[in-house]
Amino acid sequence: MVTQATTEAIVYPAVGAELDIEGVSHAFDIDGATLPVLDNVNLAIAPGEFVALLGPSGCGKSTLLRLVAGLEKPRGGTLREDEIRITGPHPSRVVVFQDPTLFPWRTVWDNVALGLEAQGILKTQRHRVDAVIDLVGLTSFRNAYPHQLSGGMAQRVALARALVNDPKILVLDEPLGKLDSLTRIAMQSELTALWQRKGFSTLLVTHDVEEALVLANRVIVLSDRPARIKADIAVARPYPRHRGDPYLAELRKQILGLLGLEATW
Amino acid sequence: MSTYSVSDSTAAAPRAAVAFANPSGSYGVGLAASLAWLAFGLSCLAWPDVGDWSRTDSLGIGAIVIAACVLFGTFGADYLGGAGEGLRKRAPWLVALGALFTLWEVATAKFAWLPLPFFPPPQAILEVYTDDLPKLLDSVFASIKLQLGGYLIGAAVGFLTGVSIGWSQKVGYWVHPVLRFIGPLPATAWLPIAFFTFPSSWSASTFLIALATGFPVTVLTWSGVASVSSAYYDVARTLGAKPSFLVLKVAIPAALPHVFVGLFMGLGSSFAVLVVAEMIGVKAGLGWYLQWAQGWAAYANMYAALIVMSLLCSGAITLLFRTRDRLLVWQKGVVKW
Numbered sequence: 001m002v003t004q005a006t007t008e009a010i011v012y013p014a015v016g017a018e019l020d021i022e023g024v025s026h027a028f029d030i031d032g033a034t035l036p037v038l039d040n041v042n043l044a045i046a047p048g049e050f051v052a053l054l055g056p057s058g059c060g061k062s063t064l065l066r067l068v069a070g071l072e073k074p075r076g077g078t079l080r081e082d083e084i085r086i087t088g089p090h091p092s093r094v095v096v097f098q099d100p101t102l103f104p105w106r107t108v109w110d111n112v113a114l115g116l117e118a119q120g121i122l123k124t125q126r127h128r129v130d131a132v133i134d135l136v137g138l139t140s141f142r143n144a145y146p147h148q149l150s151g152g153m154a155q156r157v158a159l160a161r162a163l164v165n166d167p168k169i170l171v172l173d174e175p176l177g178k179l180d181s182l183t184r185i186a187m188q189s190e191l192t193a194l195w196q197r198k199g200f201s202t203l204l205v206t207h208d209v210e211e212a213l214v215l216a217n218r219v220i221v222l223s224d225r226p227a228r229i230k231a232d233i234a235v236a237r238p239y240p241r242h243r244g245d246p247y248l249a250e251l252r253k254q255i256l257g258l259l260g261l262e263a264t265w
Numbered sequence: 266m267s268t269y270s271v272s273d274s275t276a277a278a279p280r281a282a283v284a285f286a287n288p289s290g291s292y293g294v295g296l297a298a299s300l301a302w303l304a305f306g307l308s309c310l311a312w313p314d315v316g317d318w319s320r321t322d323s324l325g326i327g328a329i330v331i332a333a334c335v336l337f338g339t340f341g342a343d344y345l346g347g348a349g350e351g352l353r354k355r356a357p358w359l360v361a362l363g364a365l366f367t368l369w370e371v372a373t374a375k376f377a378w379l380p381l382p383f384f385p386p387p388q389a390i391l392e393v394y395t396d397d398l399p400k401l402l403d404s405v406f407a408s409i410k411l412q413l414g415g416y417l418i419g420a421a422v423g424f425l426t427g428v429s430i431g432w433s434q435k436v437g438y439w440v441h442p443v444l445r446f447i448g449p450l451p452a453t454a455w456l457p458i459a460f461f462t463f464p465s466s467w468s469a470s471t472f473l474i475a476l477a478t479g480f481p482v483t484v485l486t487w488s489g490v491a492s493v494s495s496a497y498y499d500v501a502r503t504l505g506a507k508p509s510f511l512v513l514k515v516a517i518p519a520a521l522p523h524v525f526v527g528l529f530m531g532l533g534s535s536f537a538v539l540v541v542a543e544m545i546g547v548k549a550g551l552g553w554y555l556q557w558a559q560g561w562a563a564y565a566n567m568y569a570a571l572i573v574m575s576l577l578c579s580g581a582i583t584l585l586f587r588t589r590d591r592l593l594v595w596q597k598g599v600v601k602w
Contacts, residue, residue: 069503091505101496105518105595115504117514145595165504 016048016201017082017092017168019068024077025226026063036226037063040077043220043229045169050195050202052212055222056259061205064227065173068203069095081169091115094162098174100154102146108157109133109142115165132164135194152183156190163194170195172204176211188214192239209255213248214241221258231258294356295339301363302332308367309388312375320388320395321374328366335359382564389565390572397566400554405573407549411467412539412581415474419535420528423479427486427527431520432512444483452477452538460546470542477538478531482524489523490516522596525589532585536578551577 026038037060045051053061066072067079070089079086081093094115102111113129116122122129133142136156146154155175162170172191176184192215195202206212212219213235221231233255237247309325335352342349352359366387372378374386393401430437430444452473463469493516501515543552551574558566 069499071499071502089502089505091503093503095499095503097496097500099496101494101500103497103515103518105521105593114501114506118501118504118506118510147595161500161504 015166015168015199016046018047018080019043019045019169019201019203020078020080020083021064021068022078022080024064024067024074024079026060026067026072026074026076027226038067038074039226039228041227041229045201045203048199048201049218050204050216051218051220052204052206052216053220053222054206054209054212054255054259055227056224057207059222059225060227061222062173065095065171065203065205068169069093069171071095091119091165092168093171094165094167094169095171095173096155096158096162096175098177100146100151100158102149102154102157102161104146107143107145108138108149111146111157112160112164114161119165128164128166132160135163136160136190151179152187155179155187159191159194163198166198167200169201169203172202172206174205174207177206177208184211189240191215196239209252209259210243210248212255213251214243219251219255221255231255292339294360295335295342295353298356298359298363299332299336299339301360301367302328302335305363305367305370306332308370308375312371314374314386314388315377316374316381316386316389318374318386318388318392320392324388324391328363332363382562385565385568390569393566393569397569401570401573404549404551404554404570405577407547407553408539408543408551408574408577411470411543411547411550412474412535415471415539416478416532416535418471419475419478419531420482422475423482423527423531424486424524426479427483427524428490428512428517428520430483431487431490432516444480448480448484452480452534453541456542456545466542466546466548470539470547473538473542474535477534478528481530481534482527485523485527485530486520489520492523493519522593525585525593528585528589529582532581536581540574 021041021043024038024041025036027034027036029035041064043051053064055061063072067074068086070086070093073087081090086093102108103114106114109129112133113122113126116125116128130142133139136159138153138156138160141149141153146157149157155178159175176187176191179187188211202216204212204215216235219231219233219235220229221233222228223230233251235248235251237245241248306325306328309321309328314321335356338345338349338352339356342353345352370387373381373384374388426440426444430440455473455476456469459469459473460466463472497515497519498511501511506515539550540552540555543550544556547553551570554570555567555574558564558570
């Protein structure tokens, strides 16, 4: 515990970037027909902010993340990271997907080292890989192969693989969606702690209302496809948050109502 | 050979443990093995040969020495460590082999129940190994040289072609139809053309072996590269990977299990081409030796060469599997051959 106190005493600079999504529209061509998925989405994320996107299944949340990651180009509108237009993938905006998608032929260490290796800086930066593996608590599994890991451990490796790049924006695509509920609760706390220590901006897609409220500064509620922003809700509560907090419960009721699920409350 | 036995022995381990739980039982099998080899040795020495073979006595004495070793090994297994354990596991096979050799010896050299010279006795084959060794070794080296050259060229070209058409649609557009047109043709069908278009029968055979290897390697490498999940590329790209990194560090490692299936298939079809090419055009190698032995009605030499050939082929496959197991350790727990 002493070590933890000392690490917490170190002040990390806020490394988060500003993200501007301006009038972004996107569509897919399926069998000759055009299927609109995003309709004029406007969203500004301040440096170091934790924003959660909530919306019905298939509404285009993940598409928005792919645009932010630069994996696809929008049909309309612009995305900017710190005033610079996003034209392609960049290690300052790393995505953690719902599936850990670890490379099965690489050990945990080599998987985490992937980003530095791809950028050609691994030789001088090996200590960063070691540090981030320690950070997610997988020191004793550094030489394990992915098939030897549990679901939670694999997702921690995926998180470490993203964090080793010191991202300015961490893009999370339902990263805890496939984990069992106990592991999920534990990982939510870890995620909050990491975000507070590192100071990156975070964009999280989830369909778990409670998860969004426990983690995020702001919750954006999206409409059905094509996705538009239905509500932008600030969650003004300090961390660590308690799931039974009546303020959060009230917000939860409000959000479920926006999603057309008030009857379930 | 040993790759098969590795998986066999792990599968058979529980059964073996039950069978050998009683130590007197294991001594029993070892004793039977020893007796079988003793019978083989005595069968060599007991009756006169019906033909003229010079190694009958040595073979008989050798078999008796083996019988003695098995006997010693059986009762001293506890002090011999791994060797003793190995002997215990293989004892049932030793019984079968001893019995088979005895029967073979009696049926050929002693009473000629099987027609000579088409069924030579064990001592005739032993005689080939001792008296015709230089020629046999020359043939072995010639075969290995030809096979290795052709196989390596074919595997390398096939791998590169497979990666290119799996990666680039433009290359695929041009190469795919050619591959579909030429690939399924058995490489041996090219033999007559190859032998008069190439400057030497050796280069012609190398080309054909490379062709036989290259086709399955190309197709499987290609399908391996094409079936890599796009999620892997997405991950690598968001981490800052350039196209060269995507090919070398994502596509190729992910496709490697497929590539090894291709290499395995290519090895099988290239053996066929090797033997046929040596029988028809090349004036060296085991295929040529077989052909030559047939011409002289030297049937013992044919069997001897066939045994060597099968050892070489199975050795090559074992080597390939060992390489694969080493490169694909991460696949442990996934399907194995």
